Structures are given as structure tokens and as C-alpha cells.
Amino acid sequence: MASVFSKRNGRAFVGGIATSVPGSSLRTAIAGVGMIGRVHMDAVRRTGAQVVGVSASSPARAKEAAAALGVERAFDSSQELVTSDDVDVVHICTPNDAHAALAALALRAGKHVVCEKPLTTDAATAGELAALAAESGRVAAVPFVYRYHPMAAEARERVRDGRTGDVRLLHGHYLQDWLSQPADTNWRVDAIAGGPSRAFADIGSHWCDLVEWVTGHRIAELTATSRTLPRAGGTPRTEDAVQMLFRTDRGATGALTVSQISPGRKNRLWFEIDGATTSLAFDQENPETLFVGSRGENAAVQRDPAVLSPAAARLSVVPGGHPMGYLDCFAAFVRDVHAAVRGEAPAGPPAFPTFDDAARMVRVTEAVLASAADRSWKEVS
Amino acid sequence: MASVFSKRNGRAFVGGIATSVPGSSLRTAIAGVGMIGRVHMDAVRRTGAQVVGVSASSPARAKEAAAALGVERAFDSSQELVTSDDVDVVHICTPNDAHAALAALALRAGKHVVCEKPLTTDAATAGELAALAAESGRVAAVPFVYRYHPMAAEARERVRDGRTGDVRLLHGHYLQDWLSQPADTNWRVDAIAGGPSRAFADIGSHWCDLVEWVTGHRIAELTATSRTLPRAGGTPRTEDAVQMLFRTDRGATGALTVSQISPGRKNRLWFEIDGATTSLAFDQENPETLFVGSRGENAAVQRDPAVLSPAAARLSVVPGGHPMGYLDCFAAFVRDVHAAVRGEAPAGPPAFPTFDDAARMVRVTEAVLASAADRSWKEVS
């Protein structure tokens, strides 16, 4: 193995594993120690930064988690954590309804913030948080991490450099199955705890953020239908599926299916971009290749730093043929956020997603719900 | 090779190659000798029926074609062909604008008719032809041949027998690239010759026919956007792409992208059906497998007569692992049509598509154009 690594390094690696955030002395703390909190912890540790503390739903649970995870300090509350003097960066991984208040508290305490999505469940609050972040001068990031798949970055470069040609059509889907059976439930099904939109806010927003980021287009108006199944305990107010048409500010049209009730689909985020010269298709479940269609031969471009554009090669921390995955995206996102915290110039695209991006997706979500209610086209501000 | 064939035959083959239309003494004639006319000829010959004559754009061209194709008789005109006493079944493969008149002439002359699609380019005429066919008592068929892919038939059976559960979401695309460049042109681009809809009438109609046939649902209302690119010689009136949302009569919702400007996509007809229990996905470019998704293991069901339902096994004329293709679908379609001409009880599903089905797709097409014009939802009658 060593040989391929060294060879490839000589040829193509720019940054590589563990090196882009050298000697991080950043002190981070993580509010919330559920699975997603541990994903953040994994990413933070990979950068070499310290996790100095955690909080949980109770002081006792926080202590238990700190011991189990090898973290020094257990905060009594997330409020205490996000305002602690010992901490430079806070990662907010609590249940959704606590996101906004904790993020505001942290920003006001001068912390840099990484807040799980959805930032909030209404556009007004999201806008206020984005404004607060701007005023604070602190880094305020949201993990739309699919931007950090190297081949998604490669797609973006191929749009930017003109190889794709004018983008004409956008289409795809984001499908899961974990709520496909009547007995399936989760706190997210409840509109009070999880907000008025479920499938779209949870996963549709990822698709839209990613496709907007790759293409540079913005969804300008849309029309949508939504679908909600009866469940044990009644029909929830949050939708199981959304299908929508849209137009972008730069003249492309699109169609999207979002569903949490598609049996066998675990996390199928798939998009296709049809440009004047080539088409690009990306499947998050098979993220090591990018389909590039043309009137000549079609390519299945493999993630190989030797042939990728610099922006994608930068994210390729292992040689081609050694699959990268979800946690690698997450780590790259955190690495970039921490670099920004230290005031470093960005090493290159992708720009990490900010509270502004998150607020934009809340606005798209509101337009989807409004259109699904009255079947008309809605503009997105 | 022989061994697999005989073994599999013993286990599973019901009909098999060349046997379901025994000793056909049917006399057929083919109006139009372009590529699609030759596809019909290939299919007819495979059934064992005779091609007694052809017509072309001129008597001279017809003579030339008859000689080249080994056909006895060259008709001076398609009108003469479709009314000839020597002919039992006529296949109409002329340019689109002649379809309706020839089909009517043939039916009135007591012929059975296989007419290329689009049957007509307006719903009123299509309805009249369907009515005429009904009155005539003759077989009147239209080659929506994708119904004859065994795995599409398998999908249908898995909906019908309840294994899929209630159908909730339908989505997919039908993508081609042959008109993706400004210089690309074709008589179909011209609305006068080809009718007011291009992409949807040509290929979107195939998707809708296939998905309606597989699910048993009917598209009840829809909303659509369309896209037309400038070309050499001006922007045509016929659309390059359609994206649409729809609802069915039985409560499913859907999203569809249809395009003739997607580089690298040759004939990508892909659909997914998300049911309560499983999802089914079919890709016409890889028609030997059917994706069956579930909360347990996902299956890639291979076309193997030994494991398919009888309706799909009937269409599997070679053993699994020996790919079947487009021309095999076409031949199976013609075989079923000829069997009906001879008055035989159908050997099983699929029911071949009739003028009624074609007329229905013309109505769907009109609804698409109307919705794309005013951005509202339209009912489909």
C-alpha cells in the first residue's frame, strides 16, 4: 500500500490527510452527544483539534458521555457549554428546536459556531441568525457536507470552466426509506418538535444546496406537490415526500423528487445536470465516480487526484481506488471551518456552507410548503 | 450453448422463439421502408409471416427497396398498399403526417392495422380513429413496445399481485441527446410536419404509456414546464424538453423529465415506482434486470424465466444471461398483434397497445402543452 500512496503523493496530492489544519490548538466543545454529535467529534479529532467538553440532555448523561468518549469536561448544560471561556468553537448537535437559541447565545458570546441543520424552522429566525453571524464577525457554518465529496466538487469545476456548457436542465431525487412503514416514527415526524417541513427540510434542502452550489444557479421560483401518509397515531402534519418543478435565476429548469418513503433507498441523492456540451450525473451513494455524458464517448470519471481539477484533488485525501465516504466529507468540512476560524485564507473551494446558505434553504422550504398548499408557482426570495 | 437452452426450456420456457405464431399464413405489407419500416419487417419475418409488399415515397424507390429487401411486390403508393386485396395486415411506417389518413383508409378497407406513433398529432383526430377502429372490428395497434420488455412486464405483475403495495410515488426520466446541439435538426423539429409537441409526443408518451400500463394508474391531472432551444434557422415551435408533475386517478403523485438535449443519454427511459412495501426501478438501457428495493435486502432481479412470473417468462424467449433487446420487444409485440388478427385468445399479458391507448397519449400531450403555456394544472380526460 505504501507505494501507491507515496507515488500518488508525488504526482498529485496537494494537501492530504491530517495536514491541512496543522497543529490545531483550537478548543472545541460539542453540544449533544447523539450519533450526529459523534460524527462531529470524529471530524474534529481528525483535524488534530481538541474536544474539551460535551453537554447532553442532563448533567448525568453528559458525564457518562464524556467518560465514554474520552472527553475531559462534561458541561451541565448546552447553554453553559456554548458560553464557556474555555472554548473557541462550538458544535451544536442538539435536537432541532434548540438550534437557534444556542447558536445566538454562542455568537453573542463570541464563539465560532458549527450548527446542525436545520438552523431554524422558519425563515425569519434564520435570517436573523444569519444577520447576527455577519455582525459578530465569527465563523458560522452549517454542514451541507455533500459539497465536500470530491466528485461533486469536480462537477462544479466542470460547470465553472465551461466544459459543461450552459446549464439547461436539472433533475434528480433524494430518496430514503426509513419512514416508509406506518409504524415508523421519530420526533421529526412531529411538526412542533421538527418544524412544519420534514422530508424537504431534512433532505430536499441538501439536494437544492448541492445543486445550487455545483451549478452556481439559484432556484428563483417553484411549484410543488407533497405527500403525507397516515401513520400509527394519525396523519402527521409533516410531509413524507415532495415533488417539485423549478426555474433558476439563470434560465435552467428543474424537477426533483424528495421522499422518505421509498423502500430500499437508504440515502439516494442523485442529480443530473444537462449542459449544452456535456451532462454530469452524481450519485451520493456511489461518490467515487462522476458520469460525464457527451455526444462522443461517455466517461465514468474516477476519483483520481491525478486527473481531477485542483479543487477536487484537494479533497481527495487518499489515492483513487481507495473509496472515500461520508465521514471524510464531514472531516473536510470541519477542517475548512477550523482553518477559517484561525483566519487562514481558504485553501480552495468548496467554500463551506454558512448561516446565509442555511437561511436560503429555509426560504426555499417555505416556498415549497406554500406551493404545495395552493398549487401555484412561488418565487423564492 | 445447446445445453443451457434445452435445460432452461424444460424448466421454464412457455412459448419461446418463433413458436407462438405457428405457421402464420398472414400476408402483411409495410408502407414506408425507412429504418423503422425495416424494424417492422424484421419483426414480421421473425413470426414466420410473409411480407408481400412495400411502398415508399415514390414508385421507383419502392421498387428499389423491394429488391434490396427481398420483397415480392412494390406498391406504387401507400394508398394502394393499404387497400390491396392481397394484404391482411398493414404496417404504417410513413412520415407522421400521413399516419391518420392511411390508418383510416386501411380500416375502411377492412385491414388490420399496425400504425407507428404518433397516431395523429391532435386528440380529436386520434379519438375519431380509435372510434373507427372500434367500429371496424379490426385489430388496430400502436407500437408502445417497451411494454414488451420482460422485466417491465415483471414489474407490472409485482404491482398487480400486491407485492409492491399501494403505489405512492412515480418518478423518472426519458432522455436522449440527438437534438442537443444547435445544428441538429430533423423534420420532427418542424411543428407542421411533426405536430405541435416533439419531445413529449415522441418519447414522453412512451414513458407515460409504460408507467400507466405497469401500475394500472392513469394520469388524471398534470402541470408542466417546457424548454425550447434556439437552433440554426430559428427557435422551433416544438419543445426540446418537458418537466412535469402529475397526480393519478388512484392517488399517486409523480414527476417526470423528458429531454432530447441531454448529452450522452441515447435512450435513457428510467422509472421508479415507490410502493408501500417495495420500490421497483427499470432502466430501458439495461433491461435485463429489475431493481426491487425493500427495507430488507435489495434485489437485482435478473431476467431468468425460472424465477419470473408467467407473464414475464412468456416474453423471455432466451434463457437468462442471454440479453434480449429492443428488436425482441418489437417482435413480441408483432407476434401478439398477429395472434389477435388470427382471432386467437391472447397468450397472456401484455395486452398490446391499441389506438385507444395512442389516443389517450395524444390527450396527455395536449394537456402538457396547455399547462406549459399557462403554468396551471390541467386535467386529462
Add this chain to the structure above:
Amino acid sequence: MASVFSKRNGRAFVGGIATSVPGSSLRTAIAGVGMIGRVHMDAVRRTGAQVVGVSASSPARAKEAAAALGVERAFDSSQELVTSDDVDVVHICTPNDAHAALAALALRAGKHVVCEKPLTTDAATAGELAALAAESGRVAAVPFVYRYHPMAAEARERVRDGRTGDVRLLHGHYLQDWLSQPADTNWRVDAIAGGPSRAFADIGSHWCDLVEWVTGHRIAELTATSRTLPRAGGTPRTEDAVQMLFRTDRGATGALTVSQISPGRKNRLWFEIDGATTSLAFDQENPETLFVGSRGENAAVQRDPAVLSPAAARLSVVPGGHPMGYLDCFAAFVRDVHAAVRGEAPAGPPAFPTFDDAARMVRVTEAVLASAADRSWKEVS
């Protein structure tokens, strides 16, 4: 549909469906009406040639088959059929043990012969038949039909024109599962009826013929292991699986696995050719694409006449995206054989496989059996 067909025709189609054997007045007869006999019949009819008669295991069965298949004449015996004055070309589709005698009889009677494989089960007889064919001046062909997949032909052209570079490594497998269970049996399992080799003679020979044809290399020496499972009724003398290493006359080395006991594998013929510049991989179960690997981007070349070499485009009788299959290969093979019968110059590669090719594969088979017996390397003459 019509539009794509006409457009593509204008751009790329050379021959197309049903046209390369114009006005065939050839009279053919088919000895044997099992599944593979019907495959031959389907192919013959597609060329426009006549099937004037069939024979079967008894006169009564022949009559029945003739009626069911729409064939005029039932011969009392295959001997009568292959010597009949009414017949130009005979297709021998009987059980294996009758192949050699019928082929010799037919050649001596001045017939052109298409004989199912294995031509014989011993190299000496095969050589005599090949010599007899040469003396006779008649066409003598054997259906190693995988040569007729357009993308296999494309692979060959890419070796011949130098794009692949020197061929270094050959590897792959040919896997089936129809004899994987102890109760599975078939006349081919019996060495007396089917010959001393089963898996290799049946399918291994296909792989070797195809790879030799694509690369222009010849297997010069080999070493092999074989595997035979006990079955109901005892352990047969014919092998279930062969694994072998080989060297070619032009300096490539190879490895091959052949098996009829690989569950879930229906007819998986897969090969990879590693050249100095690119690698080529072909999967007979997905024959519409050819993998072309390189140090730059990898291509999944689709079967599209517009981008293929002329030799492959010639075999592409339908546009890209409309899958071609096994029966299309078979029809193309018969079309070429019949053209040779009529004395026409070949329209292009592939050259159809002859009795010489078949005799060569019998010699390879004998070397495999000899090596498996004593574990040493064997030369192939």
C-alpha cells in the same frame, strides 16, 4: 421513435436491419428443432431466407414441429435433410454426438453447413472435418456468436488499430449456475453423449475463441485444474469447472475461470484485456458498453454507431440506447454466413467462425483435459 432512427441512419448506419442479405433466395433446412434449432430458425427468417424443412428425433416429431413452426416440409431424418436436393444451406442443431457425421454427409452432398458446437468431441475428427470443409469449397461455419456483439467487435478494432497498445494480460471468467445443485442433470453431464469435457467445451471454448479473435493472439500453452462435483447418480466424468493459466503466441499471459456451478451467474462471460495504453473489459450480460480504462479518464463507451469504428457500427442495427441482444448476434452471424454462401465479399469484420476455428477449440479443450490430469503445462498445436 421514427425520428431517432431516421436521424441516426443519416449519420451513421451503414447497413442496418434486414438489408445486408437482400432478396435472399437461399433455401435452408434445420436439423433439430429444440430451442437452439429455433434460434437458428429465427435468425434465418430475419435474413429473408426461407426455411424449407426441418427434421427431428422422429418423423412424427418433425411433422409436428413443421406445423407448429410454419415450415413446409418435415424430413423423415436428419440424414435425408442434409442431403436433400432442395436445400442450399443446412443448419445442424441435433444432439452433439450426431454433429460430425451429419456435417460430413452434408459437405459431401455439396451443402453449405452451419454446425452447432462442439463440432466434435475429439481433435482428430475435428481436424478431418475442417479438412473436408476446405476441400469441399463450401461454407462451413460454427456459431461462436459472441464475436457478433458490436462492442466485442469494437474491442477488436481498438486492439488492431493500436489504441490499446501491446496486449500484456488477459483474464476473466465464464460462469453459469444451471448445474450447481446435486440434482441438476442433463445429457451433457454424460461423457458418452456429450464428450469428455463439459464446462470447458461448452462455454470455456466460447471465451477462448472470443478473446483470441479480439486480440489476434493464440493460446500457445496452458495449465489447468478442473473440478467435478458428485451428483445424484454418482460423480460424472465431465468437469463442472476449469481454472487455467495460459501464455499466447505473442507473449501475453492469461488466467481464466470457467464454471457451471456459480449460483446466480446465468451466462456471465467477462473478459479484460490489459494493454500497454488502455485496458478493455467486456461483459456479455451487459453488452451495450465497453469499459476502456486508461491513466486518464475511464470511458464507458456506449454502443452508438456514431462513435464506433466501422466494423462495430456495421453490426449496430439499431441506434444507441436501444439494447441489442443475443438473438441479434445470432442473426448477424447467419447474415454473414449466407452472404458468403452467395459468394459475396464480406461486408467487413467479424469474419464468421469456421470449422477451422472450431477444430482449434477442440485442441485447446484436449490440452485443458490433459493438463488437469497431470498438472503440467501443455502446448496447444
Add this chain to the structure above:
Amino acid sequence: MASVFSKRNGRAFVGGIATSVPGSSLRTAIAGVGMIGRVHMDAVRRTGAQVVGVSASSPARAKEAAAALGVERAFDSSQELVTSDDVDVVHICTPNDAHAALAALALRAGKHVVCEKPLTTDAATAGELAALAAESGRVAAVPFVYRYHPMAAEARERVRDGRTGDVRLLHGHYLQDWLSQPADTNWRVDAIAGGPSRAFADIGSHWCDLVEWVTGHRIAELTATSRTLPRAGGTPRTEDAVQMLFRTDRGATGALTVSQISPGRKNRLWFEIDGATTSLAFDQENPETLFVGSRGENAAVQRDPAVLSPAAARLSVVPGGHPMGYLDCFAAFVRDVHAAVRGEAPAGPPAFPTFDDAARMVRVTEAVLASAADRSWKEVS
């Protein structure tokens, strides 16, 4: 995202990210800071353990690396590092020729050792090291990390629990392209620095270790060919490719192609196991699914903790549909090694590969070279 994670957690996650090595106070040091050294560092940090020091080719380079990587201490030499009192576990990531001496030194100093492969380049030394490790009572591990792909573990469980049936045939390949061009070179090409075997020792050994581990079979004898291309500077003594046949101690037969000269293949480790009931195929470049073939429907089992066996679910640290990759395997391997260092009972399979396993693969490598030299079968001790 959070929702899927928590839901799945509730249903299926056993351990999950960052939790199986709680509060690791282990002090590790990494000798060698090339790419593979950084892969080790990434894995160590993810467990929560500390990297207290690094060494490099010179004291200056070590200092530079320590600063860049955020590591406290730079050792002047690897010898100093592996014997330092401050260190519990040493990771040896130096060039190959230093492996053996450093590993011995470390074991004798009472350290636990993770040593990159190849442990040594001759079987005698490897055996001595394995014996030394056994005597020392320390953990001595070698990163044959592909064992840690969840779907490879799933394959193993399906062999162990009888669902696969008796294993009959093994076949596959391990292909790379980074040495396919004459100008490609690397220290590994030189037999003095890299040892007498290159392709097989580097990657063939991975395939054999993985397939032996999955099946529980041991390669008992083998015969091989090898291939070496001329390069700039002469033909090297180390081989570019190996093809081999083998028999296992439990009666299976196999065929394998190993190559570093297959254009377009980056790291294609693919194997198929043909059992009496099902076949299993795994592709390291697409490690999220396992092909399970059977006479009924074929399955593409997705990595979803909810449906996997406990041994594979344990390694699934993120929900299905969120791809795991090479670095996740590596981290899981280190997590298990560190757990063993702490004296914890193993959480479950896989057992991490030890010096014994590495010594075994050196013996297989020697048999391959010996057989390639004289073309005979060789036993593996």
C-alpha cells in the same frame, strides 16, 4: 441528517463512531510521516488516543512534520521513537527495509506494534518476528485492513453460518495501473529496497489474506506465472503481474490475477466465492454492496446495519446510504488493535491481522516466486 442517524441508531447501531475506544489514554508514536504514516495518524486520532511523537528520515524533517501535523515531539530517529519510555504503541510506517529491525526493537522494548506490510521480504525473518511477538506478549498487528470493510465481514459471516454452502471456487483479481507505463518507477521496483516480489507482495497478499479470512480456507498449494516489463533503466527483478491457480486445504480451487499494469484500474480488488448455495462477490472499489447470487433472485445487499449480521453491523459506523471508505476501515482496525492493547476482550470479528498472518503471506509470496521460476506446483507451509 440527524434524524436518520438517531433512528438507525435506535434500531441497529451497536457501537458507532468514536465510542468503542473510550477515553483512550494510550500514547502512540508514528515512525515515518509519508502518506501512509498520516493514514495511521488519522486513524489514531479518531480513536481519541494521542499521537505523542513522530520520526522521519532526518531530525530536521521530523521537526518540520511534527509542527505541520500538530504533534508534540519530533524524535531524532525511528530507533529512538520505538524504544521511548513515553510511548505505549508504535506505528511503523518507514520504508519497507527498515520494518523488521524496528519491529524487533520495539517488541524487545516492550512496545505494542502496528507494522506496515510487508513485515519483511523473506519468510524466515517474518517467522522469527512472529515468534518474537508471541514471546513478548505484546500486540503485534499488520494492516491487512480490507478485512474491516463491513461487507467483507458480511461475506465472512455468510460463509460461517452456512448460508453460502461449501466453498468450491475462488476467483478474482487485484489490479492497479500506477506502474503501467515504461517511465513509471518507484523505490518498490527495486528488489533490494522493496524485496524480491512487488505486485504480489504489495497487493496479491491483500487479496489472499482477505479471501482466506472470509472463507476460512488456507491456500495449500499453487502454481503461478509472472510478468515483468522493461522500464526506463532496464527490466527490474520485481514482477509487474502474477497470475496463479491454487488449491485450498479444504478443497476449493482458485484463480487470481494480480497486476500493477492494468490501465484505468486504480485499486480494483475483486473476488468471487462460489459456494454450493450462493455466490458472493465483493469489489473493494464499491464496498457498500455485496453481490449475493443464487438460483432464485440475486441480491445486491446494501450496507445497512439493520439487515447485516452483527459482525458487519459493528463495523457500520454510519447508516446505510452514507458511504464508508478506506480510512474508515483503517480506523476500525486501529480501534480494535488499541482495544487489544488495553486488554479488552474483542468486541467481535474481525480479528485484526497479526504478525502470524503477515508471516503466512510472506510464505505464500515465496511460493509464488518459486513457482513462477520453474512452472511447477508449490506447497505453502
